[in-house]
Amino acid sequence: MRFAQGENISDTISSSIGATDLTIPVNSISKWNSNGGNIIIDRNTAAQEIIVVTGVSGSSLVVASGGRGFDGTTGVGHNSGATVESVPFAKDWNDLVTTLLNLVVLAGTVDSTKIPVVSGGYATTLTTTAATGVTLPTTGTLSTLAGTETLTNKRVTPRVVTATSYTTDTGTSLSSDTTDIFIVTAQAGALKFNNPSGTPTDGQKLWLAVTGTAARALTYDTAYESSAGATLPTTTVTTARIDIGLVYRTDTSKWHCVAVS
Numbered sequence: 001m002r003f004a005q006g007e008n009i010s011d012t013i014s015s016s017i018g019a020t021d022l023t024i025p026v027n028s029i030s031k032w033n034s035n036g037g038n039i040i041i042d043r044n045t046a047a048q049e050i051i052v053v054t055g056v057s058g059s060s061l062v063v064a065s066g067g068r069g070f071d072g073t074t075g076v077g078h079n080s081g082a083t084v085e086s087v088p089f090a091k092d093w094n095d096l097v098t099t100l101l102n103l104v105v106l107a108g109t110v111d112s113t114k115i116p117v118v119s120g121g122y123a124t125t126l127t128t129t130a131a132t133g134v135t136l137p138t139t140g141t142l143s144t145l146a147g148t149e150t151l152t153n154k155r156v157t158p159r160v161v162t163a164t165s166y167t168t169d170t171g172t173s174l175s176s177d178t179t180d181i182f183i184v185t186a187q188a189g190a191l192k193f194n195n196p197s198g199t200p201t202d203g204q205k206l207w208l209a210v211t212g213t214a215a216r217a218l219t220y221d222t223a224y225e226s227s228a229g230a231t232l233p234t235t236t237v238t239t240a241r242i243d244i245g246l247v248y249r250t251d252t253s254k255w256h257c258v259a260v261s
Contacts, residue, residue: 009086013041014059019075020068023060024051026084032056038070040087041078049073050087158207165213169194176200176248183209187216187236195223196255200248206255208244212236225254232257 009032014025024039026032034055041049052067061084069075143149158180161173165184169192174182177198184191187210196206210218216236224246226232236242245259 011084013078013080013082013084015080016078018077022063022065022068023057024053024063024084025060029056029059029061032061032086036062036064037086039084041084042082043085047076047078047082049076049078165189166191168192172197176204176206180205181207181209185211187212190217190219192219193221193224195221200255202248202250204248206246206248208246209241210236210244211241212239214238218242223254224257225252226257230257230260233260 011026011028011031014027017024024041036052036054039051039053039061041047041051049069050071050073052064052070053061054064054067055062143151159178160181160183161179162183162185163173164186165188166173167189170182171194174194174196175198176196179196191210193208200206210216215238218232218234218236220232224232230245233242233244243259243261244257246255247258248254249256
C-alpha cells in the first residue's frame with residue numbers, strides 16, 4: 001500500500017462510474033497522494049471491488065491498466081456516494097509475513113541478509129541489506145532508557161582512566177562524564193587534581209588513586225572538599241598507592257571526600 005503512510009484513507013465517490021472506467025472521481029482528493037496504491041469500493045457488499053490506482057489527476061484517482069476487478073474481485077459499476085478506501089493487496093500481506101519469517105530465525109538471531117529496507121516511506125518493494133552483530137533477546141524483560149526500573153544480578157563495569165604521570169596537573173583528562181575511577185600509576189612530581197569537566201549528578205561517585213615514584217605533594221582545585229570523616233590527603237606516602245573516595249554534592253557543587261586509604 002503506497003497511499004498516505006500509516007493512514008487508512010476513507011472517501012466517497014462523487015459521481016457514478018461504470019465497470020470499465022479508468023478514473024474514480026472522489027469527494028476529498030486532498031486525502032490522497034500521487035504515489036498510488038490499491039483501493040476497495042463498496043466493501044462487504046455485492047458490488048465490492050478492489051482496484052489498482054497509479055495516482056491522482058484533478059479530482060479523480062487514476063486506475064492502472066488492467067487494474068479493475070483486482071485480487072479476485074470483478075469490475076462493476078458503482079453509484080455516487082459509494083465508499084472508497086485504501087487497503088493493502090493480499091500480496092502485500094504475504095510479502096510482509098514472508099519478510100518477518102525470514103528476518104527472525106527460531107534461535108532469535110537476526111538473519112543479516114534479510115533486513116527489510118523501506119524506501120521513501122512506502123513499502124512498494126521489500127529489499128534486504130546486510131547487518132552484523134545484531135541478536136534479539138530470547139528471554140526476560142527488556143529495560144528502557146527512560147524507565148524507572150530495578151535491575152537484579154547485573155554488574156556495572158566502572159569507567160577507568162589511567163595515566164603514568166602528569167607534569168603539573170590532571171589537565172582535561174579527568175571528566176565526570178567519562179570516568180568513575182582515575183588512576184595515576186607512577187607520579188614523578190607534585191600533582192594537582194583539576195576540577196573534573198562534565199556534568200555530574202547528585203551522589204555520583206569518583207575514585208582517585210595515585211602511586212608516586214616517591215612521596216608526592218597533592219593539591220586540589222576548587223571543586224573538591226574534605227568532610228568531617230575524611231580529609232583530602234596532601235601527599236602520597238613513599239611509593240604506596242593512595243586511594244581517595246569522592247561523592248558529588250549538588251548542594252555545595254563539590255566533590256565531597258568520604259574515604260582515604
